[in-house]
Amino acid sequence: MKIPFLNLHNQYLLISQEIDQAISDVIKESNYIGGKSVKQFENSFAEYLNVNHVIGCANGTDSIEIILKALEIGLGDEVLVPALSWISTSEAVSTVGATPIFVDVHPDYYTINPNLIEEKITKKTKAIIPVHLYGNPAQMNRIIKIAQENNLFVIEDCAQAHAARYNNKLVGTIGTASSFSFYPGKNLGAYGDAGCIATNNESLAEKCRMLGNHGQLIKHNHVFEGRNSRLDGIQASVLNVKLQHLNKWTSQRQYYASLYDSAFCNKEDLIIPKTESSAEHAYHLYVLRSKNRQAIIDNLNKNGVETAIHYPNALPFVNAYKFKGYTESDFPVAFKVTKEIFSIPLYPELTKSEIEFIINCIINP
């Protein structure tokens, strides 16, 4: 059976009428930057999250960068980031001139380990960026407490965690501000690059909006220099359609994850994803862990099932940060985990028999 790691075309086929209509409405109106669909998405996503302000951006990486700039974080400042993430998290910190300081991850949750945060705080530390990795919320109760005690901003990286919850609240509403990516493969994905910022802080929201649009709120009134990072109308129209399906799609991901969990929880040499009791996982990725991962991957691939590794190297060990000279003992958990993790297909468009086929390939190789 051929099971791709992701099948965006199948998803499109299920909603093609709504999508085609939404895109053609934007073209008819020919309002490609800003305009009705962008306003509508910003309002609907703010309402969905239950947050006061949503600001569309060109992509998720920009949205982290713009939040950092708006908080006046830059040269000479330090920002704590998890050792395991997509590079955007640390890259955005460097782009504004600040220094990303890596913190090792929790051995069960693979998110930033609160026990290791305080030892990394210095006079230069300005913020923490917890990443809700794979859709699994970071340990926000502890992180928020540490941030309050040390006067730090908390920027949630929600790129993989649309619809994930913590203490029954959607992630992205807990910290100072949050960043979302709508890269096509994310749980809420556009048909190109897109992202947004969410916050309850009105002055921060206004500053972010200006930074992403050349320092202006009113055309030709450039209060300061910003940049160009706007959400375009066609992407927003796709997101407007898909947002209506997000809860249903998330429940389907959670259901399939529960089938995987119960099939794999007693298998020796296989570790299933774990969540903190306050957290509700959105399963952007279903990440298993095994000392024998190569044999399992080879067998799945031989049976037509695509797999992936998120990520083969922890951030401190990718070439971009080689100059920092880290060794395995600096981030032992992230180092070890990246040698054992692998991701198997999990998306709402899979059929139950495909899920059962994948389970069978792993249980009865």
Ligand SMILES: *Cc1c(COP(=O)(O)O)cnc(C)c1O
């Ligand atoms: C995808 C992703 C981003 C950034 O998203 P882009 O929209 O591709 O810029 C940031 N952080 C994490 C953890 C991501 O997975």
